[in-house]
Structures are given as structure tokens and as C-alpha cells.
Amino acid sequence: MTMKGLKKICSECGMKTELQAISLEVERHGIKATMTGVPAMVCPRCGEQYIPGEVAGKIIDLLHNILDQTESAFHQAYTWTDPELASPQFKGQLILALA
Numbered sequence: 001m002t003m004k005g006l007k008k009i010c011s012e013c014g015m016k017t018e019l020q021a022i023s024l025e026v027e028r029h030g031i032k033a034t035m036t037g038v039p040a041m042v043c044p045r046c047g048e049q050y051i052p053g054e055v056a057g058k059i060i061d062l063l064h065n066i067l068d069q070t071e072s073a074f075h076q077a078y079t080w081t082d083p084e085l086a087s088p089q090f091k092g093q094l095i096l097a098l099a
């Protein structure tokens with residue numbers, strides 16, 4: 001496997017790192033987005049994780065895009081009305097929440 005920016009030696013303890021799949025998580029305004037299967041060089045001794053800069057940038061951009069879309073879906077006003085029941089009592093507004 002060849003990938004740019006793979007860190008082969010741990011800068012914390014000098015141990016040889018191993019390529020592993022890890023999860024990358026971004027949390028914003030109570031919404032959490034996690035991407036699994038992210039390639040990283042992981043130190044078997046101290047657990048330090050090194051994600052190649054190019055990969056990290058791409059995935060973090062993607063997670064922020066997903067959070068943007070999710071937040072706008074949450075803040076968009078979805079309403080419901082029936083022309084035959086034209087009363088304020090029957091004017092519905094959607095309320096979304098994360099369980």
C-alpha cells in the first residue's frame with residue numbers, strides 16, 4: 001500500500017507504527033457525525049494515531065458538509081395545512097429532534 005504522508009515511526013515514543021482503520025468524529029451543536037474505516041498509522045505502544053493529512057482533510061470536510069446539511073434540515077420550517085380546515089389550530093409545524 002502506498003499513501004502519501006504515512007507516519008512510520010511514532011513521534012511520541014519512537015515505536016514503529018501500524019496501519020489500522022480508525023473512526024473519525026466531529027460534533028457540532030449536539031449533532032455527532034462519525035466516519036469509520038479511516039486509514040491511520042497507530043502506535044501499538046502509546047496509542048497515538050497519525051492520519052495522513054490529505055485523508056484527514058477530505059474526511060473532516062465531508063463530515064462538516066453532512067453536519068451543515070443536517071443542521072439546515074433541522075432549521076427548515078416544514079408546515080402542513082389543509083384548505084378545508086383553514087384554522088390556526090390545524091396549521092401544523094414539524095418539530096425534529098435527535099433521540
Ligand SMILES: [Zn+2]
Nearest residue numbers: 010013043046
Ligand atoms: Zn508511540
